[in-house]
Amino acid sequence: SAPCPQWPYCRKRCSYCNFNKYVVPVVDEASMRACLVREARTLLRLSQVQSITSIFFGGGTPSLASPRTIAAVLEAVAGAAHVPAGAEVTLEANPSSASTPCLAGFRAAGVNRLSIGVQSLDDAELRLLGRGHTAAEARGAVEAARGLFPGQTSIDLLFGLPGQSRGAWARGLEAALGLCDDHVSLYQLTLERGTALAAQVWGGTLPAPPRDLLADMYHTARTMLVATGFRHYEVSNFARKGALSTHNLSYWRAEQYIGVGPGAHGRFVPQGEGGHSREARVQTLEPDAWMQEVQSRGHGTRRRVVLSPLEQLEEVLALGLRTDEGITHERWGHFSPHLSLEAVFGVPGEAKDLQQQGWLVLDRGGLRCTWEGLALLDSLLPDLLCQLQRR
């Protein structure tokens, strides 16, 4: 299983972000730490997992937390389950809180992988995004990270910014490729309702990127990265030399993960209380409220929903197809012991049509998208879900 502790605080809100993030003048770190520790213990006990595959500190800006907090959480996890040596422990960091001394502290605390939110190497673009750091600072952060976490540093990049040209993107990507380590996460900017950037674009102050341009940028990026030796292993994720993100794979492989902290999401079977079914769980969003709940009953789970076998299969399908390996027969069988992939998708129907059209493959390796199909996954999924639901 894969605990996902959340540090929900940020120094400022970026113009495009709609995550569960809080910008507060003072953070009661001691209390947060204690609560994260407590909830981690509670939920691990509840899940009764024996072994940890990876840990991912997300948020917010986890690099704003102190190494002490990180260490405390890791300790708590190790105390509740077996953490193999070398299990991936990732921390998300912002360039403005990723100086060498900072990072060294985190490494000492037990972090062995860093994911830096670079987003762009152009200062104007960074301002548009409201990032709060310069391209130079970002470069510095990446270099520092590579020094401390060689081969285990990942950078996040955004494309499809309002007003961004194909050329600007290509140049930016090249610059990033010159700088990056062995893992790149590449996201098309999504305008979310309620964000400042969305308001600007929908209000007409900023141009909306045309769909075809976005498609071009994506295809350019895929091609460039693959040409540079990266494996396009998930819709938005690229890795070379095998530096895939173990943690994120557990999402797409529908493995168990335990969300700890305000707004964290989890998927696990609460065996500790006699549960037999995989549940979708989310922790209370607001930090103060969450802390109170953790203090009073050990965890701040706001919602837990049992996933029916069909719902689990739907998740397996929708998430698994995001990766290049797709869904193996074995994994499918784990969730659907009586109905094989062949039985559902190998018969005449939507999947067969999509295969004929060249978007999908069903073979000994399992069910997965073709190179072209991956970019159009959301057009394929509704049909596949329909077919699955009929069985």
Added chain:
Amino acid sequence: MALAGRTAMWWARLRSPCPAAASLCIPPWLSAGPGACERLYSSRGKEKSDMSMYPVESIRNFSIIAHVDHGKSTLADRLLEITGKCSHFILPFLDMSGEVISIALSLFFLVWYLDLEGNLPFSSNQTCSFAILLKEGIQAQTVANFYLAFEAQLAIIPVINKVIKISAKQGTNVEKVLQKVIEKIPPPPCNTADPLKALVFDSTFDHYRGVIANIALFGGEIQKGHKIVSAHTKKRYEVNEVGILTPNEQPTHKLYAGQVGYLIAGMKEVTEAQIGDTLFLYKQPVEPLPGFKSAKPMVFAGMYPADQTEYNNLKSALERLTLNDSSVTVHRDSSLALGAGWRLGFLGLLHMEVFNQRLEQEYNMSVILTAPTVPYKAILSSAKLIKEHGKAEITIINPAQFPDKLSVSEYLEPTVLGTIVTPHEYIGQIIALAVQKDMLYIDEHRVMLKYLFPLNEIVVDFYDALKSLSSGYASFDYEDAGYQAADLIKMDILLNGNPVEELATIIHNDKAYATGKFLCERLKDAIPRQLFEIAIQAAIGKKIIARETLKAYRKNVVAKCYGGDITRRMKLLKRQAEGKKLMRKIGNVEVPRDAFIRVLKRQTDK
């Protein structure tokens, strides 16, 4: 009736009847306010009011002309407050959406809500002595109304509501308005000694008592037992009851010249009490009151229930709504795409919109409005088809019935003779609308143009376009002018080569391209992008005349899908999967269920 909506009557009496000097004397209660007032008659009591107490001299008829939103009801409320609810006669005020507000006022005035078409229902000064003009800013329509009022030699007291002179909501200066009303307005030029002459300006249907006609007396008197005749229908009736409206009917013994009230005379249908009709005493005919246009529908639309299961509900809703609004014309109709429905005619776009709104609000019906169908004809030349139909001349309603050119000697379309009256400055723009037959100057400012139109050219938004082009000043009338030969074709819409039956239309050959292009564009917007390119084409037979292309998706996958995103993602995906189940497949193209509706429905807003 030229009015695209209902008229409303507010009516009240001066507190103490004054003689001729009434124009100068301001009743004390006007300035003293509500407290100083005393009701002469209870508005709730059933005792009959004695209208003889109010001679013509102490009557003031005035109207408020303004744009629908210009705060008239607030002005009315303020007038009401100031006069301290002292009036004895409270009339229902029906605003454009049929809401009934009770207004009690001490001034005798007629109020019209004017529609955007800007027509005064009474184009002569016989019914109304002056007008209060409420202006919020100066809008073309209000100015047009001013023009009309001025033309009708009505005394005008301009009132700028909301902005400067009156803040109706605060109630300031409303008193001054009333004072001005009394000062400047002459009493109505009527005489009780004249023979009875009553104008019907509205009518409602009461299930228990029959038709209640709202009347304004221009001469004479009327009471129960009188035998009256309708100038329009020539039918005779005996008066059962007369009275005033408070807002409920309050019977009186008699109504006198210059007064306004209601009459019940055994009429069974509202059509018997046509708005604009003149009533007179049997054996004492009078010159009918002029100035009314007949209630010709100007804007047409097809109306269909959003779902065919709602057909019966919509049918009864329409029946009930049209019971009290006889100006809406109704015919049954049907469409391949939308099922069974109706073709309705309205007095104007606003009338249609208000009607639609009432359907939604009062009957909870959501409907689809489309361009109306026009009954074309064809003269068959094929012996086989003539035998099938039993005659040579057939009416084509449905595009599916359209006989091929080879089997037809002639296609025919209905036409109308249209008359446009416009100020001369708009001639240039109006002439561009169509080829006119005749043009003549009515006076130095206005021109009359006569046109022979194919019916299909005026049914949708011709009237609206005319009004826009002429800033509301032009007027339009038409009459049936029979059928004429027409170059008609059937236009098909194709999706990747497969015809969409529901969107086939019968149309003039020379309009085909424009309409085809329009339909293709609309359909393009109504269909979601798919994994392959979609060619949307308009065709006549095998010939493609217009085309739009819906490009395939090149990227359609959400960027992030981690822990927090998954639940949301799955919800959306499942909704999309559900949506897919409801889609139709035409060839390989997936078409949402509401796509045709979106293509066929009227554009409501400009």
